[in-house]
Amino acid sequence: MSIPIISLQRLPIYLNYLKSLDNKDKYISSGAIARALGMGEVLVRKDLAFTSAHGKSRTGYVTEELISALEEFLGCNKSVPAAIVGAGGLGCALLNYGGFKNYGINVVAAFDNDPKKVNISEKIYPESALKGEIERQKIKLAVICVPASAAQEVCDELIACGVTAILNFAPLLLKAPPQVSVRNIDVAANLAVLSSQIKEEL
Amino acid sequence: MSIPIISLQRLPIYLNYLKSLDNKDKYISSGAIARALGMGEVLVRKDLAFTSAHGKSRTGYVTEELISALEEFLGCNKSVPAAIVGAGGLGCALLNYGGFKNYGINVVAAFDNDPKKVNISEKIYPESALKGEIERQKIKLAVICVPASAAQEVCDELIACGVTAILNFAPLLLKAPPQVSVRNIDVAANLAVLSSQIKEEL
DNA sequence: TAGATTGTTAATCGATTAACAATC
DNA sequence: TAGATTGTTAATCGATTAACAATC
Numbered sequence: 001m002s003i004p005i006i007s008l009q010r011l012p013i014y015l016n017y018l019k020s021l022d023n024k025d026k027y028i029s030s031g032a033i034a035r036a037l038g039m040g041e042v043l044v045r046k047d048l049a050f051t052s053a054h055g056k057s058r059t060g061y062v063t064e065e066l067i068s069a070l071e072e073f074l075g076c077n078k079s080v081p082a083a084i085v086g087a088g089g090l091g092c093a094l095l096n097y098g099g100f101k102n103y104g105i106n107v108v109a110a111f112d113n114d115p116k117k118v119n120i121s122e123k124i125y126p127e128s129a130l131k132g133e134i135e136r137q138k139i140k141l142a143v144i145c146v147p148a149s150a151a152q153e154v155c156d157e158l159i160a161c162g163v164t165a166i167l168n169f170a171p172l173l174l175k176a177p178p179q180v181s182v183r184n185i186d187v188a189a190n191l192a193v194l195s196s197q198i199k200e201e202l
Numbered sequence: 203m204s205i206p207i208i209s210l211q212r213l214p215i216y217l218n219y220l221k222s223l224d225n226k227d228k229y230i231s232s233g234a235i236a237r238a239l240g241m242g243e244v245l246v247r248k249d250l251a252f253t254s255a256h257g258k259s260r261t262g263y264v265t266e267e268l269i270s271a272l273e274e275f276l277g278c279n280k281s282v283p284a285a286i287v288g289a290g291g292l293g294c295a296l297l298n299y300g301g302f303k304n305y306g307i308n309v310v311a312a313f314d315n316d317p318k319k320v321n322i323s324e325k326i327y328p329e330s331a332l333k334g335e336i337e338r339q340k341i342k343l344a345v346i347c348v349p350a351s352a353a354q355e356v357c358d359e360l361i362a363c364g365v366t367a368i369l370n371f372a373p374l375l376l377k378a379p380p381q382v383s384v385r386n387i388d389v390a391a392n393l394a395v396l397s398s399q400i401k402e403e404l
Numbered sequence: 405t406a407g408a409t410t411g412t413t414a415a416t417c418g419a420t421t422a423a424c425a426a427t428c
Numbered sequence: 429t430a431g432a433t434t435g436t437t438a439a440t441c442g443a444t445t446a447a448c449a450a451t452c
Contacts, residue, residue: 005395016374041433055434059434061434076394080397093290096291099389103391103393104397165399167389167393183392185392192276192307193207193211193214198367206443233409242445242446247410257410257411259409260408261410
């Protein structure tokens with residue numbers, strides 16, 4: 001059975017936690033992970049069962065094996081090329097962020113229609129080069145950091161170039177065919193939810 | 203009954219959609235919204251029922267009233283002061299982003315322990331000023347944009363200063379008391395999920 | 405009136421949790 | 429052996445969807 005997205009989303013949390021442990025014991029139990037992360041231990045075991053990890057009765061999981069199983073499942077050892085469209089503040093911040101490497105994701109190009117941006121980094125190309133670079137480097141994964149007004153157009157162009165997975169920071173719902181995976185991060189909406197929760201408490 | 207978080211999270215999606223309509227008809231039905239956003243129409247009605255909006259049989263909701271009801275529920279007309287901790291690439295990008303105003307959120311201060319950052323903008327303070335400014339401006343909402351290694355320490359300090367809602371971009375699970383709302387945005391983990399989904403398709 | 409739409413109640417679906425046999 | 433932990437099966441919980449009466 002294929003892993004449900006809701007389980008897949010938790011795998012990076014487990015991996016982050018395990019890697020953050022300073023003095024790793026040889027073994028770790030689902031109960032210990034669950035307690036540290038505030039989750040149910042059965043849930044942890046079910047999630048981990050989707051990977052190649054196998055726990056041992058009485059002792060739990062071999063910590064290093066569990067980390068390796070999560071890394072393998074998430075493709076951390078592969079090198080997946082990714083592109084960023086829109087080299088504004090957010091796009092540049094992501095371009096300079098090193099944390100994607102932990103998941104085998106390599107941001108190889110960014111695109112912007114402002115010629116001034118193009119000289120900031122050799123990875124930034126004019127938007128006219130988008131089709132050529134995406135096809136040349138066989139990029140399947142892209143991040144949209146352009147304003148909402150341009151996002152659907154960029155999305156369509158990316159899909160036409162062969163991109164099949166898109167992380168969208170623009171605050172709108174992108175239309176895309178079902179074979180293309182789209183995830184949305186709306187920072188303002190997240191803040192709005194928190195802001196509403198503050199008011200509730202009053 | 204208090205709105206479940208999962209419904210609350212969808213309200214900004216409805217609001218964005220409604221505001222994005224170019225030629226707004228006087229009325230809009232839950233079915234039309236549902237079709238545009240790829241959701242069930244009963245779900246839309248149930249979500250909207252948490253706001254003060256009331257639809258009319260046969261005609262649907264008055265578009266402008268529905269927008270107002272969503273804005274009111276989400277507190278878009280209030281002015282909620284917010285702070286950003288960590289004025290690196292992401293922190294600065296968020297500081298310069300104008301989209302928070304739509305939800306009544308006003309980023310009034312950013313903090314960084316690098317003295318060079320402090321002169322970039324008059325809103326950026328040294329981290330030593332954190333306690334003073336947060337308390338002076340009665341800030342309850344904060345965004346953590348520091349590296350994972352410093353995030354828990356910053357979180358503790360914010361809570362000690364009276365912050366009750368935190369948006370965390372650092373890839374780790376923050377420990378916070380239950381009366382503090384924490385939301386996490388792990389960009390790398392989101393990309394990892396997409397990357398895994400690409401591989402599945404092969 | 406007839407028809408479209410709301411809002412509510414009941415049914416379904418999926419995810420989480422509880423229970424427990426297997427096992428090291 | 430006794431005890432801790434896994435992995436699985438059954439029960440519960442919550443969210444979504446279906447059905448439908450009310451109504452404009």
